[in-house]
Amino acid sequence: MTTKAPTSSAVRLAAETWESLFRSQVAVMRRLQSGQAFKKLPIKEYDVLFTLSRCPTGKLRLNEINDHVLLSQSSLSRLVDRLEKRGLVERSIAPDDGRGILLGLTAAGQELQKEIGREHIRDIAELVAPALTAEEQRELLRLTEKLQAFVAHKQPRES
């Protein structure tokens, strides 16, 4: 056994922290997704284009994308169908795994991502930058990265 029994106050602190993180995300997301930029493309679909644009190789496996997004596997599959039908992404078979699908942006997809991205980043800055000092933002960035790293590496549950 390596786990310690958590005290009641530790449990409460964790719960309050998560609650606040969650509500702040809801509040910010609500504003962002009502932005003018997302009349052209829903924010979830944009997020896939964005994720692809960040990737050095330009292509990602569907299951990798799925880790970044709060969608079921089947929903992502169909979301990609829509993007493909609009000519924004292309599917190709993963060279090292015949079951896998690599997704890449088309030229039109890159174009639209950049276009929406410019508006989106402006909205983000307008919302976040005046709310916290630069120092506070750096700390928030650090803490959320640390949290994310822990959650990503933790076993899904052994009970």
Add this chain to the structure above:
Amino acid sequence: MTTKAPTSSAVRLAAETWESLFRSQVAVMRRLQSGQAFKKLPIKEYDVLFTLSRCPTGKLRLNEINDHVLLSQSSLSRLVDRLEKRGLVERSIAPDDGRGILLGLTAAGQELQKEIGREHIRDIAELVAPALTAEEQRELLRLTEKLQAFVAHKQPRES
């Protein structure tokens, strides 16, 4: 004019901060909603019960609940339909405004909220407490509260 032109690095910092906050929320939420507790009730529906349980008066207006949740007004209306059909909440007309609906938990709703809540808070603690020190959690709590407060009070956009 009271707004300053943001520097490019300030914009980038804000964007990275938001990105990290968002992804960490996705990672944690993904784990939480796969928890055993949410076989009984989807997490979004639980969230409404939880929100009602936290309220001192025990009743909230639908539009107040809507601010806490990332759902359209119509989706919340139907989510409440489902909760009502299961006998977990009760609608009543707001005494001070004939258009408004007050929502309150039934006994069964309180019961189920507590039951799920017990499991849920354990999952949260298991995920968040070991990821960050108590000090870090307090700081994350403070920063997300500050962000949320700013976003809530900011005008929806004047451009």
Add this chain to the structure above:
DNA sequence: CAGTGATACATGCAAATGCATCTATCTTGG
């Protein structure tokens, strides 16, 4: 290297969601 189970993605179908719109109530200006 055949057989068994796991993994990656797609698809049928029922349920949930959002947009547009509707009704009812409230608020305000004359």
Add this chain to the structure above:
DNA sequence: CCAAGATAGATGCATTTGCATGTATCACTG
């Protein structure tokens, strides 16, 4: 007090989502 506009919530309908399952490929075992 009435008319015009605003606001709260409900509802029709098309789209999106998730669950269960299907198909194809991979990994492992003997």
